[in-house]
Amino acid sequence: MRGRRETDSMQAINWASVFFLLLAGLACAFAIAVVVTGNIVRMAFYLVLSLAATSGLFFLAGADFVGAMQLLIYVGGTLVLLIFGVMLTSQAPFINMRTGSGELLIALALGGTIFGVLAFAAFSIPEWRNGELAAVGPSLPSQTAGPIGMGLLGARVDAESIDDDKAGYLLVFEIISVHLLVVLVGAAYLARAKRRRDALPA
Amino acid sequence: MYFPLANLLTEPVGVAHYMVVGALMFVCGVICMATKRNALGILMGIELVLNGANVNFVAIGSPYLRGDAGDIGLDGQLIALFVIVLAAAEAAVALAIALNFYNSFSTIDVDRADQLHG
Numbered sequence: 001m002r003g004r005r006e007t008d009s010m011q012a013i014n015w016a017s018v019f020f021l022l023l024a025g026l027a028c029a030f031a032i033a034v035v036v037t038g039n040i041v042r043m044a045f046y047l048v049l050s051l052a053a054t055s056g057l058f059f060l061a062g063a064d065f066v067g068a069m070q071l072l073i074y075v076g077g078t079l080v081l082l083i084f085g086v087m088l089t090s091q092a093p094f095i096n097m098r099t100g101s102g103e104l105l106i107a108l109a110l111g112g113t114i115f116g117v118l119a120f121a122a123f124s125i126p127e128w129r130n131g132e133l134a135a136v137g138p139s140l141p142s143q144t145a146g147p148i149g150m151g152l153l154g155a156r157v158d159a160e161s162i163d164d165d166k167a168g169y170l171l172v173f174e175i176i177s178v179h180l181l182v183v184l185v186g187a188a189y190l191a192r193a194k195r196r197r198d199a200l201p202a
Numbered sequence: 203m204y205f206p207l208a209n210l211l212t213e214p215v216g217v218a219h220y221m222v223v224g225a226l227m228f229v230c231g232v233i234c235m236a237t238k239r240n241a242l243g244i245l246m247g248i249e250l251v252l253n254g255a256n257v258n259f260v261a262i263g264s265p266y267l268r269g270d271a272g273d274i275g276l277d278g279q280l281i282a283l284f285v286i287v288l289a290a291a292e293a294a295v296a297l298a299i300a301l302n303f304y305n306s307f308s309t310i311d312v313d314r315a316d317q318l319h320g
Binding site: 013014016017018020021024027028031032034035040043044047050051054057058061062063065066069070073074077078079081082084085086088089094097098099103104107108110111112114115118119122123125127128129130144147148151152156169172176179180183184186187188190191 | 234263288297
């Protein structure tokens with residue numbers, strides 16, 4: 001009887017859910033590992049793995065371009081920047097910096113409470129519990145890069161139900177482009193090599 | 203009472219499952235920001251928080267997860283892209299500030315940054 005139940009469940013396994021469980025478990029486990037470990041180098045490594053697993057979740061949700069950008073910009077750019085920062089400042093007393101266990105306990109209690117509230121709120125909305133893949137199957141765009149590019153240029157081609165007066169992200173795209181340029185110039189100005197001052201006495 | 207983990211392998215996942223992942227990354231990032239003493243550890247907590255928000259945006263905008271509950275097109279994915287760009291900008295500036303702090307004070311411990319005048 002037990003074997004028959006297992007075969008029944010084997011036939012009904014939803015492989016998208018299995019991959020979701022795998023990737024979500026990886027992302028969550030490495031996110032928790034970032035919090036738990038005290039070594040800054042290991043924190044950076046776990047963060048890379050967590051963000052890479054999250055890009056897998058994006059691919060699974062049908063967001064192929066965002067997943068690729070997550071890998072390219074986040075994992076390949078931002079975290080490499082952070083790892084350079086870790087390497088530049090990793091003197092021996094700063095690699096392992098422990099927090100007091102009392103503070104850690106309070107933070108864990110508060111975080112667990114927030115997580116419980118958020119998870120309960122997410123599952124308390126019935127429309128969000130189950131996806132219905134079969135209902136939307138053939139009408140989906142298979143690649144999102146083209147519609148995303150058109151959306152950034154101000155022309156929405158992805159959804160017919162969107163009105164014309166709220167369509168397009170051209171202004172936002174220009175603003176974040178100039179913002180990124182200004183910020184990078186400012187960061188290069190801030191981090192420029194200059195004569196090192198004497199360290200303040202501890 | 204609805205048990206979300208009962209039929210997880212046989213039912214398709216929905217927005218709520220993604221939101222739980224996003225909530226866990228958000229909470230991990232907040233705990234990271236609150237408890238780490240290394241300035242770069244705090245930066246990593248910020249990255250985790252932004253990434254949890256990104257998971258929520260992509261899940262809300264995904265037609266695979268919402269079914270036919272509502273078609274919002276690619277809005278969620280576009281906003282997720284903007285969040286990624288802003289996270290890159292934030293990381294660059296914060297890292298420059300952290301390196302400046304390290305050059306000035308020879309430490310990266312944020313508890314020592316209690317002196318407003320450099």
